[in-house]
Amino acid sequence: MAMVEPLIMRVMALSFNTAKRAGAIIREVMQGGQLNIIDKADRSAQRCIVASLSKQFPKVKIIGEEELVDHSIKEEWLVTEVDAELVKLNCPEEWSDVKEEDMVIWVDPLDGTSEYTHGLLEHVTVLVGIAVKDSAVGGIIHQPFYKQTNGEMGRTVWGLKGLGAGGFKSSSPPNDKFIVTTTRSHSNALIQASIDALSPTEVVRVGGAGFKVLHLLEGKAHAYVFASSGCKKWDTCGPEAVLEAEGGILTDLMGQHYSYAKEVEHANRRGVLAAINKASHEDIIKKMPSHIFEAMQKM
Ligand SMILES: Nc1ncnc2c1ncn2[C@@H]1O[C@H](COP(=O)(O)O)[C@@H](O)[C@H]1OP(=O)(O)O
Ligand SMILES: [Mg+2]
Numbered sequence: 239m240a241m242v243e244p245l246i247m248r249v250m251a252l253s254f255n256t257a258k259r260a261g262a263i264i265r266e267v268m269q270g271g272q273l274n275i276i277d278k279a280d281r282s283a284q285r286c287i288v289a290s291l292s293k294q295f296p297k298v299k300i301i302g303e304e305e306l307v308d309h310s311i312k313e314e315w316l317v318t319e320v321d322a323e324l325v326k327l328n329c330p331e332e333w334s335d336v337k338e339e340d341m342v343i344w345v346d347p348l349d350g351t352s353e354y355t356h357g358l359l360e361h362v363t364v365l366v367g368i369a370v371k372d373s374a375v376g377g378i379i380h381q382p383f384y385k386q387t388n389g390e391m392g393r394t395v396w397g398l399k400g401l402g403a404g405g406f407k408s409s410s411p412p413n414d415k416f417i418v419t420t421t422r423s424h425s426n427a428l429i430q431a432s433i434d435a436l437s438p439t440e441v442v443r444v445g446g447a448g449f450k451v452l453h454l455l456e457g458k459a460h461a462y463v464f465a466s467s468g469c470k471k472w473d474t475c476g477p478e479a480v481l482e483a484e485g486g487i488l489t490d491l492m493g494q495h496y497s498y499a500k501e502v503e504h505a506n507r508r509g510v511l512a513a514i515n516k517a518s519h520e521d522i523i524k525k526m527p528s529h530i531f532e533a534m535q536k537m
């Protein structure tokens with residue numbers, strides 16, 4: 239009998255290929271230059287991901303950002319092949335018996351919408367987050383408009399807690415600086431006050447939760463700070479898992495992990511705080527003025 243890989247590895251490896259396919263759809267829509275380009279791009283991308291994953295894993299709860307009236311998709315959008323390398327990697331013992339009923343998949347078919355409409359295409363990512371019970375465990379961050387050195391478009395970053403991450407070159411940010419990345423399009427006075435309190439040497443304003451976490455993974459920033467409530471579970475589940483598989487940490491502004499269980503509310507009401515390691519994360523929480531926490535708690 240052929241060996242069947244652990245469920246979580248098959249889910250990771252199919253998510254990897256569906257995120258890539260969704261990225262190709264987003265590029266096609268952009269090239270087509272149709273009206274309602276955003277609706278079309280994110281709905282089509284979500285259809286591709288949800289239909290492909292639910293066909294192979296019917297009992298997994300999948301929660302996507304976009305509300306779809308129907309789930310019909312073109313046959314060519316159905317992804318059936320798993321990534322052959324990823325599926326073969328050693329599954330951490332902890333996840334070897336995870337069942338479909340224990341999983342929740344959070345899908346953001348197009349993160350960085352505002353940047354997509356402004357032509358800042360590098361900021362756009364496709365996010366798939368795999369939660370086991372209530373915690374973010376696996377993630378895919380696909381960047382459809384990333385230009386590879388060989389001219390190929392797109393790259394797919396993955397991470398699984400206990401195993402590690404891949405698809406990018408891991409790097410640490412400079413020791414003599416403190417670079418904070420934050421929102422480009424949703425800023426307000428509270429967000430600005432929270433950043434000022436940290437006295438960063440540089441602030442990098444870019445779009446999307448996926449792209450900001452890529453900044454941490456690639457050593458372009460030390461921390462991601464968002465003292466506001468606009469982010470949702472599908473924005474952070476995948477990025478949190480990838481970052482934490484690499485030794486980083488992503489929580490709310492108070493340092494608590496969000497729950498990704500199927501029944502939780504979608505909003506990340508208490509903001510987002512991510513850092514490249516635990517020490518830096520704790521240090522930021524210590525520096526954050528109490529009035530920021532108080533304002534966040536009222537959100
Ligand atoms: N106020 C908001 N309203 C809607 N979406 C938000 C808001 N704030 C953040 N988001 C979502 O979180 C992502 C990260 O936020 P930001 O880019 O501002 O740092 C955004 O790209 C957006 O996801 P999406 O583009 O998928 O709708
Ligand atoms: Mg998003």
Ligand SMILES: [Mg+2]
Pocket residue numbers: 280303346347348349350351
């Ligand atoms: Mg989105």
Ligand SMILES: [Mg+2]
Pocket residue numbers: 303351
């Ligand atoms: Mg949106």
